[in-house]
Amino acid sequence: MRDVAILGVGLNKKWGELWSMSLRDIYVEAALDALDDAGVDHIDSMYVGCMTGGMFVDQEHLGCLMADYLGTNPVPATRVESACSSGGAALRQGFIEVASGISDLVLVGGVEKMTDVSGDEATHALSAASDMEYEAYQGITFPGLYALMARAHMHRYGTTRAQLAHVAVKNHRHGAMNPVAQYPFAVTLEEVLESVLVADPLRILDCSPITDGAAAVILCPLEAARKFAKKPLVKILASAQASSTIALHSRDDMTWLESTAKAAAIAYRMAGKGPGDLQVAEVHDCFTIAEIMVLEALGIVERGRGGEAAASGMTALGGKIPVNTSGGLKSKGHPVGATGVAQAVEIATQLRGLAGPRQVPGARIGLTQNMGGTGGSSVVHIFEAV
Amino acid sequence: MRDVAILGVGLNKKWGELWSMSLRDIYVEAALDALDDAGVDHIDSMYVGCMTGGMFVDQEHLGCLMADYLGTNPVPATRVESACSSGGAALRQGFIEVASGISDLVLVGGVEKMTDVSGDEATHALSAASDMEYEAYQGITFPGLYALMARAHMHRYGTTRAQLAHVAVKNHRHGAMNPVAQYPFAVTLEEVLESVLVADPLRILDCSPITDGAAAVILCPLEAARKFAKKPLVKILASAQASSTIALHSRDDMTWLESTAKAAAIAYRMAGKGPGDLQVAEVHDCFTIAEIMVLEALGIVERGRGGEAAASGMTALGGKIPVNTSGGLKSKGHPVGATGVAQAVEIATQLRGLAGPRQVPGARIGLTQNMGGTGGSSVVHIFEAV
Numbered sequence: 042m043r044d045v046a047i048l049g050v051g052l053n054k055k056w057g058e059l060w061s062m063s064l065r066d067i068y069v070e071a072a073l074d075a076l077d078d079a080g081v082d083h084i085d086s087m088y089v090g091c092m093t094g095g096m097f098v099d100q101e102h103l104g105c106l107m108a109d110y111l112g113t114n115p116v117p118a119t120r121v122e123s124a125c126s127s128g129g130a131a132l133r134q135g136f137i138e139v140a141s142g143i144s145d146l147v148l149v150g151g152v153e154k155m156t157d158v159s160g161d162e163a164t165h166a167l168s169a170a171s172d173m174e175y176e177a178y179q180g181i182t183f184p185g186l187y188a189l190m191a192r193a194h195m196h197r198y199g200t201t202r203a204q205l206a207h208v209a210v211k212n213h214r215h216g217a218m219n220p221v222a223q224y225p226f227a228v229t230l231e232e233v234l235e236s237v238l239v240a241d242p243l244r245i246l247d248c249s250p251i252t253d254g255a256a257a258v259i260l261c262p263l264e265a266a267r268k269f270a271k272k273p274l275v276k277i278l279a280s281a282q283a284s285s286t287i288a289l290h291s292r293d294d295m296t297w298l299e300s301t302a303k304a305a306a307i308a309y310r311m312a313g314k315g316p317g318d319l320q321v322a323e324v325h326d327c328f329t330i331a332e333i334m335v336l337e338a339l340g341i342v343e344r345g346r347g348g349e350a351a352a353s354g355m356t357a358l359g360g361k362i363p364v365n366t367s368g369g370l371k372s373k374g375h376p377v378g379a380t381g382v383a384q385a386v387e388i389a390t391q392l393r394g395l396a397g398p399r400q401v402p403g404a405r406i407g408l409t410q411n412m413g414g415t416g417g418s419s420v421v422h423i424f425e426a427v
Numbered sequence: 428m429r430d431v432a433i434l435g436v437g438l439n440k441k442w443g444e445l446w447s448m449s450l451r452d453i454y455v456e457a458a459l460d461a462l463d464d465a466g467v468d469h470i471d472s473m474y475v476g477c478m479t480g481g482m483f484v485d486q487e488h489l490g491c492l493m494a495d496y497l498g499t500n501p502v503p504a505t506r507v508e509s510a511c512s513s514g515g516a517a518l519r520q521g522f523i524e525v526a527s528g529i530s531d532l533v534l535v536g537g538v539e540k541m542t543d544v545s546g547d548e549a550t551h552a553l554s555a556a557s558d559m560e561y562e563a564y565q566g567i568t569f570p571g572l573y574a575l576m577a578r579a580h581m582h583r584y585g586t587t588r589a590q591l592a593h594v595a596v597k598n599h600r601h602g603a604m605n606p607v608a609q610y611p612f613a614v615t616l617e618e619v620l621e622s623v624l625v626a627d628p629l630r631i632l633d634c635s636p637i638t639d640g641a642a643a644v645i646l647c648p649l650e651a652a653r654k655f656a657k658k659p660l661v662k663i664l665a666s667a668q669a670s671s672t673i674a675l676h677s678r679d680d681m682t683w684l685e686s687t688a689k690a691a692a693i694a695y696r697m698a699g700k701g702p703g704d705l706q707v708a709e710v711h712d713c714f715t716i717a718e719i720m721v722l723e724a725l726g727i728v729e730r731g732r733g734g735e736a737a738a739s740g741m742t743a744l745g746g747k748i749p750v751n752t753s754g755g756l757k758s759k760g761h762p763v764g765a766t767g768v769a770q771a772v773e774i775a776t777q778l779r780g781l782a783g784p785r786q787v788p789g790a791r792i793g794l795t796q797n798m799g800g801t802g803g804s805s806v807v808h809i810f811e812a813v
Contacts, residue, residue, distance in 0.1 A: 108670040134520060137529055143428070286495050414488055
């Protein structure tokens with residue numbers, strides 16, 4: 042297997058409610074941004090991470106569509122879906138294709154267009170990431186599922202309502218420095234705690250928003266990148282994926298994200314690194330409780346101690362390991378198919394030292410963790426500046 | 428890159444209108460059949476080819492769901508979508524993963540559950556393989572698109588209405604020998620020509636049906652297969668994919684399947700074989716005209732001469748190169764996400780000499796061609812008995 046590098050990264054100009062842009066427009070804008078950043082004029086293959094073009098905008102066959110509108114056909118173009126970890130899963134497929142030697146230049150883009158439907162319809166479409174027959178059809182949707190996880194975590198470990206809020210406060214503070222973010226403004230602890238209740242204990246400011254957006258990266262063999270790309274190069278040290286039960290009620294323990302723990306274990310072994318080696322991480326904070334549980338599953342904090350991390354400043358810019366410097370799903374937005382790719386964009390930007398006001402000084406090794414549903418799927422990547 | 432073999436194949440017991448089975452049941456039945464055939468008790472990774480679980484049964488996150496119900500989590504489980512070529516595209520991802528060395532035992536399954544919705548809803552869901560905004564929303568669905576292709580082919584090359592019908596007659600004759608087939612019965616030329624008109628010149632017996640079904644294969648490195656699998660082994664000589672415009676109106680020539688021609692050229696080069704080396708092929712006969720155009724794009728017949736192939740007996744069992752010995756999409760059925768994998772199941776069965784009454788004597792090299800939409804995507808695989 043060949044070593045793989047990220048040669049360029051891109052995002053569409055602004056994440057949010059993009060009513061004047063269609064699914065294809067958003068993807069193409071991010072892909073062109075990445076091609077421009079990489080300085081290449083062709084690709085050998087491409088991927089589209091997208092959760093549900095079908096349920097959001099009545100469109101499937103997304104590889105073909107995007108290759109057509111990007112002007113890259115006849116290259117192979119494949120859509121990858123893993124619910125909210127579709128972007129991470131697409132990145133893994135691109136990584137494998139370059140590592141295998143089949144292709145040299147691979148575009149991995151993620152996209153979702155979520156605001157062309159009503160709020161009820163969006164909730165329904167997102168429920169397709171759960172076990173629709175045994176969860177959503179019985180009346181529970183994602184805020185409710187994560188509320189159950191939050192309550193269980195609070196009950197078992199003493200995690201507090203304020204600790205949840207600190208995750209939102211931290212990520213909004215980071216996101217206020219990210220011009221692409223959907224909600225680039227700070228929020229106070231009081232604002233989170235007094236925001237409207239969605240599913241007890243989760244309030245609206247504990248939840249990531251409904252977002253239109255796209256992200257893209259260009260992958261190539263590390264040896265080829267050494268010849269013409271600017272330093273530092275971003276090497277993908279590890280790409281790992283794992284699955285767990287799709288339904289929350291099938292888990293032995295709903296305070297533990299087994300798929301994230303499994304994917305992280307594989308990734309750490311593949312990279313020859315551990316959580317102590319990381320200087321920066323982007324993790325899946327679809328709800329505030331998710332970031333807390335993910336940090337535990339990644340071994341960045343001890344099991345049960347995730348609630349203290351944001352509150353203590355450990356995971357803020359300036360702390361021991363800044364988490365979600367981009368603003369995370371919470372402030373930057375969560376176009377579900379794009380999120381996993383956008384996490385890689387942020388980490389690559391950090392490792393190249395180009396993150397501006399939200400730069401983590403001297404960041405050399407970073408991690409992304411992207412998950413689907415309530416953690417039925419997780420994808421973990423580790424990157425190093427070389 | 429490592430050589431890759433098919434270690435086992437499987438189908439769910441019967442294709443058709445499976446009202447007592449859900450999407451997950453059908454996939455699991457085929458996957459267990461393949462695991463049993465391969466004689467293995469674990470896998471390292473799995474793929475799910477499916478066009479639109481979202482629009483047909485409100486369910487995405489299909490990798491996770493199937494791993495859960497098959498009992499294979501925590502292995503990585505990824506859903507691949509490329510409209511009606513989702514199965515072929517999933518097979519290519521599995522091939523790349525084994526070839527790369529990342530995984531040894533990979534399950535590739537394809538599935539679709541299409542009969543839980545009304546006929547109108549199924550037509551709408553399938554339209555998501557076209558350019559929904561510029562084709563389906565303007566009033567043209569797949570029978571209409573393929574009718575345009577058929578009329579253009581008849582006009583340019585003198586292809587006749589009877590030649591189209593001969594494709595259906597041949598494939599139903601083959602399918603009558605396939606116990607899994609949805610419509611395992613012969614039809615006469617007169618029956619096809621007098622069947623109800625759908626979109627002139629295509630009649631109902633020119634169209635593949637709406638089907639519930641699944642197919643699965645187990646892939647492994649060829650060297651490992653040599654150690655314990657029964658002979659002959661089925662080696663994947665080539666796996667290639669190409670794209671074209673998603674909309675038919677964007678093509679220079681709507682009588683020519685550019686994506687199939689491009690994918691075939693890559694596959695022939697990769698395999699070191701040409702169309703003259705093939706003894707059997709499974710191709711994408713979603714409509715009778717499709718088989719005619721595909722044979723031309725594959726170089727099995729000259730351009731413009733596809734109409735003569737079925738009528739002459741060349742592509743029937745006993746002919747020079749039997750095509751769609753399984754019955755094809757036409758008689759066996761077309762659960763869109765399963766089709767590309769089921770084609771590989773049929774070719775592997777032929778190369779192992781296990782096709783019973785529909786066996787092609789001495790078949791050593793076979794090809795599959797699977798396409799999405801009106802040919803916006805094509806995937807071509809070449810297999811050899813070794």
